[in-house]
Amino acid sequence: MIRVFHSMILFCLCVVVFLANLVVVPTACQAGEVVADLTLQGAERLALQRSLKLRSAQLATAATATLITRGYSVYDPQLRLSWQEGTFRDITNFQFFLGETGAEGRQVDLSLSQKIFSGADLTLAWTNQRQNQFSDPPPELNPEYRSEVSLSLVQPLLKDFGREVTEQDQIFASIDRDMSVQQLRAQASAVVAEVRNAWYDVQRYRDQLATRDISLSLAEKILAENRARLDAGILAPIEVLEAEVGLQVRRRERLDSERALHDAIDRLALALNTHEELTLEAGKLPLPDIEPDENRGLHTAQLKRPELLELQQAITKQHVQRDLDKNQLLPRLDLGASYSHKGIGEGFNEAVDQLPEDDIRSWQVGLTLSYPLGNRAAESDLLRTNLEMRRITLERQLLLDQIRQEIRAAIRQIEVSRAKVGVSRDESGLAEEKLRILLKRKEVGLATTREVLEGEEDLARAKTDESSALADFNIAATAYLHATGELLDQAKIRFVGVDAGMPEKAAFVLDAQ
Known part of the structure; x- marks a missing residue:
């Protein structure tokens, strides 16, 4: 278990280093002060300093500025850890064989996903599985340990593509x-x-x-x-x-x-x-x-x-919204790609040791197309934006x-x-x-x-x-x-x-x- 724990820590550190350059960090600035006087200019400064309406507007402006920082949360990496354990049993009914089958298993998944400015989702995942089968005769490796490290990418090519769509909140x-x-x-x-x-x-x-x-x-x-x-x-x-x-x-x-x-x-x-x-x-x-x-x-x-x-500025905002609405009229065409290394063995350490090897590697590339027939929602949004503009x-x-x-x-x-x-x-x-x-x-x-x-x-x-x-x-x-x-x-x-x-x-x- 200690070795498992150390391996998980090492995996997390590698992922953090891998995604460090993708995180966007905003900066802050300093504020100034006003000084009161008895001249006309001093009265103006005093009014600006003491006006409750102006102070309320200042706080509203500061509150609005915090939404920019919140918008950058789209680039915050998402860490996900899941654990599952269970047992299933069944009866196998063949012509010359009737018997009980089943397995008990445990699975631990650790993944880290990152949004990229182009709209893509990049995911680095580590999956570990233990399975003990009840079949007769039993398999050669029982219990069986499997470990897999995979890197996957889903990139929109039409709908939801581009920095403007990704950073629309900002x-x-x-x-x-x-x-x-x-x-x-x-x-x-x-x-x-x-x-x-x-x-x-x-x-x-x-x-x-x-x-x-x-x-x-x-x-x-x-x-x-x-x-x-x-x-x-x-x-x-x-x-x-x-x-x-x-x-x-x-x-x-x-x-x-x-x-x-x-x-x-x-x-x-x-x-x-x-x-x-x-x-x-x-x-x-x-x-x-x-x-x-x-x-x-x-x-x-x-x-x-x-x-x-x-x-x-309100007109500029509607121009941006119109571009986004036009993007939503496009069909969804996503490019999917993945690459993984697997390991299998009688023990967890044996399965993990096989991960750097190329014996059990996999890759996959594909396209997914989807389009709502009619697309009335996007058309209505575009019409509403044009009218608002x-x-x-x-x-x-x-x-x-x-x-x-x-x-x-x-x-x-x-x-x-x-x-x-x-x-x-x-x-x-x-x-x-x-x-x-x-x-x-x-x-x-x-x-x-x-x-x-x-x-x-x-x-x-x-x-x-x-x-x-x-x-x-x-x-x-x-x-x-x-x-x-x-x-x-x-x-x-x-x-x-x-x-x-x-x-x-x-x-x-x-x-x-």
Whole structure:
């Protein structure tokens, strides 16, 4: 038994060495991290880091990537060990002989099979059998030991032939991972757009609050001056009343601006998924340096818009499925080949010792043809795949038309906002000059309090229009970049751990620089 055990171990080691080069081993990659800041870029990174929707999409992408590793299991060698033992008895009835026959036997089989990229199944097997017959007269070798080592190959030549058929699970898993990555990019782009819009709204209302603070200070100054002049007897009481009403109006307007600012900050905090108090960087809204173009934007969207790329991957998947369905329409023609060495003896050792010899060797080559009459299942699968491909193609065209509309709307908003910025700045300059003149005229009694307050209100409205136009300009620029798929590139956001091999252990994180 010890020798039998050693022989089995030696056989297994030989098989492992024989098939070692056929095993495909995937690799993994590393993941990066994101860093938070208080600037706009820092807010974007913080949102990408804390977004629950994005985190869910990251986990879904990582889970999809593990299917690629699972697909390589088709190349995992299959080890099979079987043991059988039993006895059978019968009666032999011949013309001159009637007697009991039978045998008792034991059989142990050990085999290792390996799938090859061409679709073939390669099997290395070792069969050992012991048989003790009850016939009279008994055979010369009783009990009889048989041992056989065989190598067999079954290679499909038509149906199920080729790497694409063999590795279809890996191919589909890889495409699904790429589609999941595009979904992740789309979610990230939506998060960045939401954060930017909320950020620009905060800046809008912060500038408007600053304008209202200036208006309130001026109204308080006018009221104080009017009261002093009233006490001196050189001003009518109605002027003080005008100043008091103007002050109350500006206090109310400041409260409205302050409420709008806090609401905008809350929306930004919600986008950042934080309950902490936010402190934004100081500064004015920038004037975006962007020259949008519809044709260029649409061309860029076809190359970078995640939703379009996802549908393109879906079409690619259907192309692969169509090739597989066409393969299933073919008849099955399998090439079978085998080669074996046998040994026989009164003992197990004697049978094993004969295996290296060529006395009892066998080989066999043959073809097997099979074909389902009608083959309606494969034909239906091919028809369904063609219909699905047409559906996805139409869906992609519909999305492309929608993106074109988004680009046009963003371009119109950019043009209108750019014009509004110019007009509001000119209006602000004019209102400032008018207010300066009114204040000087009021000092010498040539302008009433109402006229000064109206002039100040004109300036405040012009400043408010300017900040709103700047915010709308930035929001429109964000919408254009989002529509063309350039928003992540413009924000310098890249993915780590997606394109290197098969990252079944990679955390799909966003690295914002």
